[in-house]
Amino acid sequence: MPLDVNGTNYETDEEGYLANLSDWAPDVAEALAASDGAELADGHWEVINFLREYYEEYQIAPAVRVLTKAIGKRLGKDKGNSKYLYELFPYGPAKQACKYAGLPKPTGCV
Amino acid sequence: MSNTKTFVYINRKAPYGTVYALESLEVVLIGAAFEQNVKLVFMDDGVFQLTNAQDPEGIGMKNFSKTYAALGDYDINQIYIDQQSLDDRGLTIDDLQALVYEDEDDDWNEKSSIHLVNREQLSDIIDSADVLLNF
Numbered sequence: 001m002p003l004d005v006n007g008t009n010y011e012t013d014e015e016g017y018l019a020n021l022s023d024w025a026p027d028v029a030e031a032l033a034a035s036d037g038a039e040l041a042d043g044h045w046e047v048i049n050f051l052r053e054y055y056e057e058y059q060i061a062p063a064v065r066v067l068t069k070a071i072g073k074r075l076g077k078d079k080g081n082s083k084y085l086y087e088l089f090p091y092g093p094a095k096q097a098c099k100y101a102g103l104p105k106p107t108g109c110v
Numbered sequence: 111m112s113n114t115k116t117f118v119y120i121n122r123k124a125p126y127g128t129v130y131a132l133e134s135l136e137v138v139l140i141g142a143a144f145e146q147n148v149k150l151v152f153m154d155d156g157v158f159q160l161t162n163a164q165d166p167e168g169i170g171m172k173n174f175s176k177t178y179a180a181l182g183d184y185d186i187n188q189i190y191i192d193q194q195s196l197d198d199r200g201l202t203i204d205d206l207q208a209l210v211y212e213d214e215d216d217d218w219n220e221k222s223s224i225h226l227v228n229r230e231q232l233s234d235i236i237d238s239a240d241v242l243l244n245f
Contacts, residue, residue: 058180059172063143066183 005031017099024052024102032100036091040100043088046075051101061106064094116147118239121156126171131159134245135177142184149235150181153192156245157199160191160206175207182211187223192232 002009003016005028011019016035018024029048033040040048050071054062062070064082072080079085085093094106119138125131138150152160164175181189189209196202203226210220227235236242 057176059174059176060139060180062180062183063139065143066180070183 003028003031003035015099015105017105018102021055021102021104028102029100032102036096036099038096043079044097044100046079047071047085047088047093047097048101050074051097051103055101055103061094061098061103063106064092067094067097114145114147115240116149116238117141117241117243118149118151118236120151120153120236120242120244121159122154122245124155125159125164125175126166126169130245131156132174134243135174137243138181138186139177139184142186145185147188148186149188149190149238150186151190151192151232151235153195153232155195155199157191157195157201157206160209161201162205162207178207178209181209182223185211187211187221188225189223190225190227190232190235193226193228196226 003012003018004010010023010028013019016032018028018032030040033044038044047067051061051067054060054067054070064085068080068082068085070080071085074080082093085097089096098104098106119134121131121134123130138148142148159175160178161175164173166173181187191203191206196205203224206224209223211223213219213221
């Protein structure tokens with residue numbers, strides 16, 4: 001099912017993940033979130049931007065355990081915990097945040 | 111009683127051309143969630159999986175060699191390279207990418223995950239395995 005952002009259609013898979021990594025842009029992230037009924041605030045963007053950098057460097061989306069640890073290191077202990085990340089991304093931090101970041105679904109993630 | 115087992119993954123094949131190298135890496139990353147004692151061995155053409163500056167774009171493959179650098183984040187830090195296999199291919203340890211991990215049990219410094227081993231040490235590593243996976 002294609003995702004419509006300001007008149008441009010983007011190809012997505014059956015779970016709503018972007019088909020092409022290179023299609024991603026901030027307004028596409030907003031539209032992906034909106035299709036789940038979510039709105040992106042600064043806290044979401046910190047995680048989304050982190051994930052995009054991680055993918056650029058390592059070519060994978062990190063598992064949730066790795067994400068939690070790395071966020072703690074980067075953004076502080078108050079953000080590097082499951083409670084905070086699940087509040088931001090109630091469908092599962094790795095899965096949902098990766099979707100908005102335009103990344104593939106993490107390998108073996110929850 | 112501890113439920114931790116020692117998993118030894120042996121990587122023997124060149125990175126591209128077959129799917130063994132990528133499959134092995136994915137199994138290792140998924141398996142890391144179970145917090146077992148994991149050792150990776152690179153031998154035979156498998157040593158090419160860790161060579162520096164890979165660029166498989168011309169054959170339409172993703173450069174997954176960058177992903178090995180994430181192994182430290184997954185607490186996988188026992189990586190063994192067979193010296194004989196390097197020698198046979200005219201490679202040295204400097205031809206391989208550096209892989210490090212952060213030592214959370216000690217001083218939090220970055221330490222190398224890579225250990226060069228001879229065949230005798232290699233047989234001890236294989237002998238230590240509760241589960242042995244050969245790719």
